[in-house]
Ligand code: HEM
């Protein structure tokens with residue numbers, strides 16, 4: 097794996113996180129989207145979405161714990 | 166035998182179809198199958214509507230007049246089951262059959278024979294459901310959610326209902342697999358995922374949701390069946406089981422199910438609003454993203470249906486917060502539709518009227534949903550008419566209005582004829598008036614404490630119930646007008662122009678003649 101490929105991997109993980117987060121709120125700029133569409137594969141988004149879903153659940157659980165403590 | 170085979174084989178290659186009834190029994194054409202789905206669902210809509218008229222007639226006045234309590238309970242149960250599984254869901258599958266291939270430039274659905282089978286399972290299931298009224302003990306009477314212990318106690322009617330749900334589930338799963346495969350594999354060259362029309366996107370996501378949750382429904386009715394007949398005690402406390410387990414499993418299916426019934430409606434409205442605003446859909450990508458996240462989040466909110474079943478405070482707060490957060494992507498959609506209309510050059514033909522009516526009333530339903538999601542309030546309103554009002558605002562003025570909008574919008578493409586615009590407008594305004602007359606007052610009934618699923622009530626509820634019943638009769642009659650408009654259009658409507666809606670931009674309008682030919686896109690169109 098050369099440097100450039102490595103960089104691409106890093107970029108796309110960050111990009112997945114951003115895309116999934118944007119999805120949860122439901123807002124995404126057109127230019128960002130086109131960027132997503134160019135770089136991300138469906139599998140990235142699906143796995144990212146599932147992880148995002150788990151994080152969402154975890155976040156709400158933490159919030160509830162906070163409120164109840 | 167071999168000779169016979171050879172003979173028919175020769176025939177398959179000319180354009181020779183069986184005619185008469187056999188055309189419909191053996192068809193593998195997505196348009197034929199779509200048409201059958203739509204007529205089936207409309208028939209079931211009339212059956213479910215008949216049951217609703219019975220319910221509202223009984224509730225017209227306090228006291229028992231027409232339906233004995235046992236029969237009344239069967240009416241409410243079968244009304245819910247038939248409307249959800251027989252009318253709304255198959256109607257959307259009918260739209261998918263017609264529109265998905267046309268909108269992505271595919272010649273047909275991916276699995277044409279399975280498509281035929283998915284459809285022909287439905288009349289079997291419907292016969293079981295309707296037939297169960299006539300067996301000893303009558304139809305299932307424990308509500309469309311068939312909670313035990315009522316559903317473990319009922320008679321043969323409950324078994325028929327269980328079997329029917331199995332069959333409907335199989336049909337839905339096959340339909341979804343078909344839709345997913347068609348969308349993922351059969352798009353015309355150039356039709357990338359992010360160029361697909363919103364209707365196709367919403368159906369893709371809905372189909373995944375269906376594949377995810379229909380097996381859960383099948384599982385829970387199977388557990389019910391073994392509890393009933395094979396001595397298990399999944400839901401029987403006396404045998405170490407737990408009736409609340411049923412509610413968890415049912416609603417793990419049930420909440421995504423309500424989104425299954427609304428996401429394709431979002432899709433239809435997202436096609437119509439841009440057309441009649443003569444502007445592209447505002448925030449297409451956020452619409453796609455919001456739909457996907459609604460689908461994911463809808464799997465973690467199910468226990469908001471069970472706040473009164475007993476649950477620790479952690480659970481109550483979790484499901485309350487999660488439910489309220491899911492309203493965010495839903496609201497994004499409403500903003501996007503509004504922004505699409507903003508400064509558009511709008512016209513209000515019938516499809517647009519129903520779409521705007523949809524937005525207006527769906528928002529009311531969304532708000533009452535958020536109210537129900539607040540635990541201390543829900544403990545008051547759970548199992549009252551407030552909940553009935555909530556879900557009729559999202560299902561009737563949501564899902565059903567979107568179906569009407571879609572039917573008016575695409576009927577020229579399907580038949581090559583126009584419907585009567587004046588009558589269409591009448592259909593809209595009468596539906597709008599009677600719908601609100603029926604269901605708005607049910608908010609007040611619920612807040613005042615009138616429980617749902619009861620044939621009789623205290624005197625203080627009398628006035629609102631009478632208003633609601635009058636509204637319901639009016640709404641029911643109005644839907645016969647819709648039937649008339651459609652038959653009139655198919656039989657003798659004016660010839661539709663090639664492009665009846667000047668703002669329409671999707672493939673079925675731009676790349677196909679009107680009416681769409683029996684075989685379309687045999688050569689894929691080029692999309693740029
Ligand atoms: C903003 C989004 C929504 C929220 C926050 C929401 C919330 C709720 C809550 C908390 C309940 C339980 C009330 C109770 O039983 O006490 C409920 C019931 C229900 N909702 Fe919604 N809802 C929303 C949208 C929808 C949509 C879009 C549909 C369908 C298209 C729907 C269909 C139903 C149905 C059918 C029930 C009643 C089920 C039953 O008990 O028979 N809801 N909703």
Ligand SMILES: [Cu+2]
Pocket residue numbers: 419420423466467469470
């Ligand atoms: Cu729900």
